[in-house]
Every structure is written in structure tokens, then in C-alpha cells.
Amino acid sequence: MDFEIIFDNLGLYVEGMWLTLELVSLSLLAGFILAVPMAIMRVSKNYFIAAPVRLFVYIFRGTPLLVQIYIIYYGLGQFDAVKDSFAWPFFKEAYFCCLFAFALNTGAYTVEILRGAIAGTPFGEIEAAVSVGMSRILMLRRIILPSAFRRALPAYGNEVIFMLHGTSLASIITLVDLTGAARIVNSRYYSPYEAYLTAAVFYMGLTFTLVWLFKKLEFKWFAHLRPRKETV
Amino acid sequence: MKKLSAFLMSIFFLIAVGSVQAKDWKKVRIGIEGAYPPFSSIGADGKPQGFDIDIAMALCKEMGAECKLIAQDWDGIIPALLARKYDAIIASMSITEERKKKVDFTEKYYNSPAKFAVKKGTMADFTKEGTKAAIKGKTVGVQRETIFDRFLTDNYDKDVTIKRYGSQDDVYLDMLSGRLDMMMADSIAMTDGFLKKDGKDFELVGPSYSDPKWFGDGAGIAIRKGEDDLKMKFNKAIKAIRANGTYKKINDKYFKIDIY
Structure with missing residues (x-):
């Protein structure tokens, strides 16, 4: 172990960590905003509303994230129609391509997580909502979605961690995230052990922070399921 | 217990002796990149091709060695050599001071600006x-x-x-x-x-x-430090293929000018 390599490049790793955090939080935010309406469409009994979402989920869960990134970054850049379009200033940037791929990918997984949670809504809750005369929208807003979010939380926590690790793929299209920093250090000093171990420690720190955050959230959201404290 | 430790000791000893003993280099594993045409690329048939590859094959033939080519991404090409995944790198690698700290180089086999x-x-x-x-x-x-x-x-x-x-x-x-x-x-x-x-x-x-x-001083073949016999074999082979026209044949297959 050569600690000098690690300390000399700590700044590079910290910068990489910020980019990783930026990518993961923005893509999760965008993915979630996409996923909620799509999950509602997905549980619709109307085939024409549910089918497009099923197709979207099928495509993005059916292919590896790495392949999606290659297609979006290198693949789209090959067509003149894309290069002449208004969208090119965005797709020209590796940063945007990454966000685009990540958001769609995590969106697809989140749709399925939410769909499962919505489908698992206890019938009694819906019955109660109907019996007090709630409209469908009100029922969705007050009963079904909050209840589903709560049930989806543990699975979604997992998805967030997967996404954090998924962002390491940003380094293959020239972005210097945590893994990108490790790649630079590795190829500069030819010492993969130090380079990647440092990145691993950073990732572990981030993961444990996320795990801790979700534990806090679960504690709060599942308050009604906690055993009651003994009263004297 | 004593017997067991004596047995283990003798195994360690054998391993230690084995690694010190000079290899005869009848078999050489060569690391290549495969994403650097026309020097090194993967052909339509899935096999590596290019100037580096032809040179590698010619050098092996000259040294009377059986060669195995192993494709490796550039990022890990020196670490994999140090980790003994192969014995030499023929991948248009320039001979620089920085790299000489980690590996040894043969004489150049080509040089271009x-x-x-x-x-x-x-x-x-x-x-x-x-x-x-x-x-x-x-x-x-x-x-x-x-x-x-x-x-x-x-x-x-x-x-x-x-x-x-x-x-x-x-x-x-x-x-x-x-x-x-x-x-x-x-x-x-x-x-x-x-x-x-x-x-x-x-x-x-x-x-x-x-x-x-x-x-640096042109592209050379990278070899782990301390394996001077292999380095000498490569140097001799580079001289030989320069002298006997093999190099020229390969050179002319790819380039109009002599790139040595």
C-alpha cells in the first residue's frame, strides 16, 4: 500500500464524489418524478394506458445500463438528424447523456416498485375511502399513494443504492466521477489496488449514509407499526 | 506437526527456487490493446490484427517462442503485466521516463511524431x-x-x-x-x-x-523489471527482423514510409 498516492489525489476523489452525488441525486429525482404518474398508468385497467408504460419498463429493465449509455452517448451522436436537431446541445454533453440514461433507467425500476406497492394496497383502505365518498383523485392522493410509498420504501432504498453504484458507469464516457478519479489515478501510477480501494471506501461511506437515512425514514413512516411503549 | 511444517517449508522452498530459476521463454504471453488501428485492432473475424500484432508474431518466430496474445484495455495494461497476466506488452507503448519507473523497455520498434x-x-x-x-x-x-x-x-x-x-x-x-x-x-x-x-x-x-x-524515444516492448534475459531476446529479435527484411515486409503492408 502506497498511502502517498491516495493522499496526493484526495482532492481528485472528493471532486469525483461531488459529481457522483450530483448525478445520483438528480437522476433519482428525475426518475421518481417520471415514475409516479407512470406507475398510476401502469395499474390502469385500460390496456392503452398501461401498455406504453409496460413497453418502457420492458425496454429499460431488459437492457444493461452500460448498453443504454453507449447507445445514448455514442449511438445517437452518429445520426445527422440528431446532430442537427434542437436536442443536440444537450446530447453533446456527456453529463446530460448520463443523467438522461440514469433517470430513465431508475424510472423504469421505480415504476415497478411503485406498481407492486399500489397493487398491494389493502382492500379495506380503499373500501373505507369509497365509503366516505372520496373521488378517485382524492383517494389516490390521500390514501393509495401515501400508503404505497410507505410500502415501497424498503425496496426503493435498495434502488437508490443500486443507482449510486450504477453512476460509476459515467466514467466510461469521459466524466470524472469517483470511479473516473480512480481510473485516472490507476493509469497514472499503475497501482490499481490503491486507486480502486480508495474509491471503494468512498462508495462504502456513501452507501452507509444512505442506509442510515433510509433507516431513519422507515422509523418515521412505520411509526404506526412500532410496538407501543408500555404505559405505567 | 513438525512433519507438516517441514513439508510446508519444502513446498515454499520449491516455489521460491522455481521463481528464481531462469525461464527458457519457450512460451511467451504478450499483452496487446486491440483498439488502436492500424497498429492493433480486432478484425471482423474476432482475431487481433495490425502492425503491433504482426511485429509480435515475427519477433516470436525469430525467438523460437510460442506466443499467446492477450487483449487488455489500456488503463490496466501495465498493472496486468506487473500482475503476471502476461510477460510483455506490445501495444505501441512509448518509452517514457515515467513508465521506466515501473517497467523495463526493449529498444524501440517504431517511432512516429x-x-x-x-x-x-x-x-x-x-x-x-x-x-x-x-x-x-x-x-x-x-x-x-x-x-x-x-x-x-x-x-x-x-x-x-x-x-x-x-x-x-x-x-x-x-x-x-x-x-x-x-x-x-x-x-x-x-x-x-x-x-x-x-x-x-x-x-x-x-x-x-x-x-x-x-x-519518449519511440515505441518499445514493455517487460517486467529484472527479466533481462527476455529483454535481450526481444532486442536481438528486433535487430534480426530489421536485418532480414521481415520488418520491411510488415512495414510496407501498412505504411508507405519506414516508420522505424
């Missing part, structure tokens, strides 16, 4: 002294941690945006898509691997760069 390339007509020619003014504000693509990356990073980091790629092929893709204003790489690799193929709209621009501080 570095140049910039741009889309045709987007840039006027410039001189070595005028480089800074000419490339200011541009986005330049290079393969990560090559001599070209080092040169740009050390000299023009503040003047240009450097985008670093895992392979030269990826740099070409982003030149074509227009994400890069210019790229810097080996002049021959760019001419034969890009300009004559997909990059017909592109041209070389500016002077040739060959300052040994960054660009």
Missing part, C-alpha cells in the same frame, strides 16, 4: 510556438494517460478542455459526433486508422511534436 487533427478547414496551420494561441479554448480529446494526455495536461491544462477516453477508438467516435474540436494522437495511427477511413472530413494540423520529455 504526435500531431493534432481537426475537421477540415476549421483551423489554420500553426507552428510549435504558436500552439498555445491556436488551441486556446478548444475541447481536445485524448486517450487517457497516454503520452498525448501527459503532454497536454502538463502544458496546456489551463488553455483547453481535455476530454480523456479509455481507447483511441472512442476518441474517433466523438470527433465524428462533433463533441470534440480537435484530438491529439500519434500521426500515423490517426492517418491510417481514422483519416483514411471514417474520418475523411478531417485533417492533421500544426507541427509534429516529439519532445522526448513527453513523447
